[in-house]
């Protein structure tokens with residue numbers, strides 16, 4: 001068995017080369033079960049009261065009526081702790097650098113029948129100044145082609161080009177805009193099927209998408225956290241702020257190393273909200 005340094009170095013090399021890598025069995029069954037309990041609690045006790053949540057239709061105890069909850073780490077101490085899970089930090093510090101901050105989490109519920117998200121690159125939505133954005137996508141259920149796993153185009157991060165984005169009407173996907181006019185064919189895309197407890201790491205320029213959950217019952221849940229180098233400022237949208245954003249958003253959580261901008265302090269401005277398949281909140 002490789003040590004954690006060796007294991008992380010191999011994964012980070014894949015991340016750099018292919019734009020993604022998979023850490024299998026990264027969370028224990030008990031850790032996954034605790035996160036699922038917490039996901040259930042958020043859906044039962046918190047989601048309906050969040051922005052976007054009141055519009056959800058369906059039974060009040062049905063977690064499947066929400067497509068996703070954004071910023072769950074602001075509602076759940078366990079999800080906040082998970083931002084800095086050792087299996088995440090060991091890979092990010094190899095792939096991004098020694099000083100890493102997190103600015104976003106998303107809890108995808110994706111019940112049977114719910115849509116996926118069209119081709120996109122995360123740096124379109126969270127622009128870093130040094131192209132250091134990366135995601136840790138934690139599978140809370142086995143993710144397969146038929147329940148809507150991630151699809152990626154390996155190597156598509158390499159040119160570091162952000163391809164054009166447009167709205168779409170494809171019912172396979174939710175409202176989030178779609179990248180188009182990129183020089184890759186659909187045949188180059190591969191599904192990333194993983195077991196619950198695995199973590200898929202992917203680069204902010206990697207083209208990726210997910211399809212509809214085609215099963216007749218059951219969820220495809222994932223907790224997705226976004227990270228970047230703490231050396232880069234984060235000119236990200238803030239509630240009530242200018243468009244395009246000009247300031248350094250300090251609504252961040254350090255997960256490794258030291259923060260060169262610690263003297264600025266931190267802030268708590270982004271509020272958790274619910275994402276439904278058709279509603280269009282300001283961010284994805």
Ligand SMILES: O=C(O)CCC(=O)C(=O)O
Pocket residue numbers: 108116117122135137208209210222224
């Ligand atoms: O999990 C999904 O369905 C989509 C996740 C995704 O595209 C992302 O986190 O950027």
